[in-house]
Amino acid sequence: MATVKTKRERIKFASDNVAGACPEVLDAVLKANDGDSTPYGNDQISAELQKKFSELFEKDVIVFPTASGTAANALALATMTPSYGNIYCHKLSHINTDECGAPEFYTGGGKLVTLNGINGKITPEELDQSITGKGIVHHTQPASVSITQVCETGEVYQLDEIKKISEITHKHNLNMHMDGARFANALTALNCTPAEMTWKSGIDVLSFGATKNGCIAAEAIIFFNKDLVGNIAFLMKRAGHLLSKMRFVSAQLDAYISNDVWLRNARHANKMGKKLSEGLAKHNSIKLAYPTEANEVFAKFPRNMIEHLNSEGYKMNEDELDGQAVRLVAAWNTQESDVDQLLETLKKSN
Amino acid sequence: MATVKTKRERIKFASDNVAGACPEVLDAVLKANDGDSTPYGNDQISAELQKKFSELFEKDVIVFPTASGTAANALALATMTPSYGNIYCHKLSHINTDECGAPEFYTGGGKLVTLNGINGKITPEELDQSITGKGIVHHTQPASVSITQVCETGEVYQLDEIKKISEITHKHNLNMHMDGARFANALTALNCTPAEMTWKSGIDVLSFGATKNGCIAAEAIIFFNKDLVGNIAFLMKRAGHLLSKMRFVSAQLDAYISNDVWLRNARHANKMGKKLSEGLAKHNSIKLAYPTEANEVFAKFPRNMIEHLNSEGYKMNEDELDGQAVRLVAAWNTQESDVDQLLETLKKSN
């Protein structure tokens, strides 16, 4: 039989974090291992990251590498949100639903004010109306706004959408955070520059995700607004996120943003997502829940199809998003044959 | 000349965390990268760690891998210390002096009650006298005791010392934590079993260090007392220490404890530490500050010697311990020639 069904292959599409690291990133880790190195980020590779990210973003930025996306988000938000502060975000946002309260932990008890938005995106109008109570001691205080790019329904914020949200944010003197867990997927979908998708659109601090798109464990907190850096170095250390052999995280990031590795990986994942989406759309009984704009596909399946897929080893659990849509995610290492195989398996479910 | 002096080599002895990972650990990382894998520690490698550590410790333990030693300590302590709790520790302990208040952060405001001890070790008598105020609402409440093995002066707690401290700890119904950042170095120094140095001596929870002794970024929180596990899984996630591609941390630990890799590394580091210590002791003007029992050497140098070493590229800063002793640490990859080179350089300082 052509398609060998090992258990391992079948977790494909469950998420893009099921994939390992791409060759360039692994090579960089091996190379970083050569010789001794100053610990705690005071090494040569980490030092050069500052310059490389500054070039990438066409702006003098400050970068803090970290091994965890949840930590990147929470630390970033903690620099812009006091313990009694409000973080405005979409109700489906990862920081609200999937980080076990990390922003609350790192801010010392901040409040996530959740917006309904349209699909997975927040709207400037709802945001504007929600920012109230400033200066009144009885109310938690408006402090920051966070959007996710790619957002939690697989859609991508357009540049003008980001700009409008940033304008509202800054109009109220709040700060603007982007959770870029799938930054590269969004960037290649929009076909714009990193600068355009971030500080040129009003982003103050970015969680730059790399793990899902070809790294082992590597993210970066990137400050476009340097005034916000504040005490993050102490918070990172205090939280155990200043790794002693930090060079290994930095080396991953270095390789990731060099030679367009990250863009290549993301373009491929998006392409596989599109292929999968189009394949699913051909089924009469399957309905796409949201437009597929990057590497995530949300679709509603008849129950028997889900059961069949799972019986074949897939992990197509119904998503909790709305009790109906199932999420399938293509990764940098998803093969055309993986997509074909899933679509083939689907056919047999009837 | 045989010894080429690059800047890189000269940071040797600054700490054991300047070393990279040993070949077996790197190989395991590469191997773990092969194929997709369930995220967040629900992979095969992570699952098997439970069994392997249980065999290693001759007891059914519960293991939480993490990339950070500071996080391992703070998370472990948070399972045994309420926000109003006291953690008794040596005044020089890493948790008190070098983690920027991580235990305070993770416990939600716990208090480190510092003991003077003798050299770097706490004594049962001082501990016993310090545990007061239980049940009185005005006082922070005695909760846990933490010792470091190898301790902060390079000395190793003997088994009977650990037992006596544990007895006092348990007599007061507190819990006992060991910061085993250099667990393997202590173990091989004592030439005992992992079980003997931990639960058989009364340790309830262990921070099992692996990073310094040949890993990239890998530690494990090991519960001998399962009742203490509590909510650590939620705390880890909430703090950003549940990595999505956790298998890469687990793979390091797996390789590290397999085939005596960890013991081999530690024995070598200790041997190099001893060689260095003996070499230093031969100098009339150098005085060992503490006995060298594992891989750390503390010595008092004349100022001109320190200056000479530093001018030659070493990083022999005076330690803050007491304003006098300098710490030199041998690692798993320290060469005999590294030691010879340093001793040779010293000779030329006169």
Add this chain to the structure above:
Amino acid sequence: MATVKTKRERIKFASDNVAGACPEVLDAVLKANDGDSTPYGNDQISAELQKKFSELFEKDVIVFPTASGTAANALALATMTPSYGNIYCHKLSHINTDECGAPEFYTGGGKLVTLNGINGKITPEELDQSITGKGIVHHTQPASVSITQVCETGEVYQLDEIKKISEITHKHNLNMHMDGARFANALTALNCTPAEMTWKSGIDVLSFGATKNGCIAAEAIIFFNKDLVGNIAFLMKRAGHLLSKMRFVSAQLDAYISNDVWLRNARHANKMGKKLSEGLAKHNSIKLAYPTEANEVFAKFPRNMIEHLNSEGYKMNEDELDGQAVRLVAAWNTQESDVDQLLETLKKSN
């Protein structure tokens, strides 16, 4: 003219906390001042409160007096909610909108999951659907439910409504809190016993409000479920809510619940609220926003009326509830003439 308009009188109806204390409570404070007394709640008056509240609630309860309603709520919730826990409450609830994040502070970063409800009350159905994610490490964990009685729109939860919410709460193994800031007003509105409105309807812990209804600064945290008491004594002390001369708080509570003082005060306030509500309803241009069930009246006024009232010294600011309804609150000391005066003033606004 009969009605003398001093500035002082005109803040009437802004809230019931503009009123001072009733004579019985003041007398008790004076009496408590006679002689020395053991501090920190170890006095005779405080000790007897346990028995008196147990009699009042027909159950052996545990009582913690406190001077602050916000503290009472937050401390109560902290006994039933871990740092990563969810507190389910109405979006308009005082704990969500008017305590500057006190529950988040006291729980160490808990999350308030806000429900839309119907008017100011949460519904069992919405609550049931919102309690998800239990045991999944990525999600903050369902922990407790809080309802306000009288609720934030002036409506009173009926006994069967409380029971149904409690059933859902306990079905999911969560705990049930009642913010009883206007407990007496609700109780007299329902004409039931304290037991019926609390533990007999499934309440586990109650914030028993007394300040608004005739005390200076006196609230009580009342545990019907003693298993939840936990560490509250340490949390109270740690937060500065264990007053040294606690007897003065206890004395207020003692007088308040003795001789039906509290019920008399509440009945009168409710009666004045009803009178005011009926008076307003007679105006064609005024519309009651919610039914007046206790001492709070919510009504929508034409803007010119509000402006006229304010020009006459009232503080009839538009409420933030929905941008339209204005809240007027009758207190234990509101006079019939106060109501008449306001209605009279209204007439002149045309």
Add this chain to the structure above:
Amino acid sequence: MATVKTKRERIKFASDNVAGACPEVLDAVLKANDGDSTPYGNDQISAELQKKFSELFEKDVIVFPTASGTAANALALATMTPSYGNIYCHKLSHINTDECGAPEFYTGGGKLVTLNGINGKITPEELDQSITGKGIVHHTQPASVSITQVCETGEVYQLDEIKKISEITHKHNLNMHMDGARFANALTALNCTPAEMTWKSGIDVLSFGATKNGCIAAEAIIFFNKDLVGNIAFLMKRAGHLLSKMRFVSAQLDAYISNDVWLRNARHANKMGKKLSEGLAKHNSIKLAYPTEANEVFAKFPRNMIEHLNSEGYKMNEDELDGQAVRLVAAWNTQESDVDQLLETLKKSN
């Protein structure tokens, strides 16, 4: 017999917080109850406190009244100490030993660095040597210094001692807090002005205690350095320390600092302390542990004396300070006959 021994009288000397409020303070509370008043400190009495305290301290100060001394201390320290900050204080200080970790709670996990001092006072030299590690990310960061006046051994910091400590504090760019739980007792002992004992000696923020010296529950946080006020208003609200009927706290403070009531009370308490101290010193078998400089007496008694006193109804428990000295405290309402009675009782213990 003239001296009637009720249980109540015998708790005298256990602390000065066993006393009730003085007549002027009670009258002020009664008077404040007259009529309605804007809540949450927006009342006339609270507003005028700003001016009155500014006059008292000969400087434009900002005042926050609160009902709790522990809260006053912790809130004050939270304005000058980040979560990763060090608070330097005497090992016996109330904030370290008797507030169940309130400073740690309010700062979000700050560290109290305890100094040995001489008797109960910290010394500039030890403080200077202890302030280390600034700017190094591994260390908790020096932030603030706190001294207690009267200190925990009953001694009073002299003006030049305060100045020298403040100089060290400010030399390191830290901020200076005074826990003035017994501010008036110290002030009258030194016979200086409030300005001299505070900002003229370098104090930035003061916890101004009034409860022990004749109030019901009233303290004030006083900012001499206005830059430090920061977010304290939000922290107070969030912690439940912004009482709705705040006017009753303000009224106490108002009466307390008017017409020298506070000075009269303190002078009397000190006088009674001195009388007691002199009486005890006449016993061969009793040894004063520290000089009696205000209203607190620390003395070492033979065990049989303590037992005799306790059998007569006193609460002369051995103090935890050092396992030997017993603390006796005179209050504003201590009578000469109370002192005589205790001394008389002592005589009979042989």
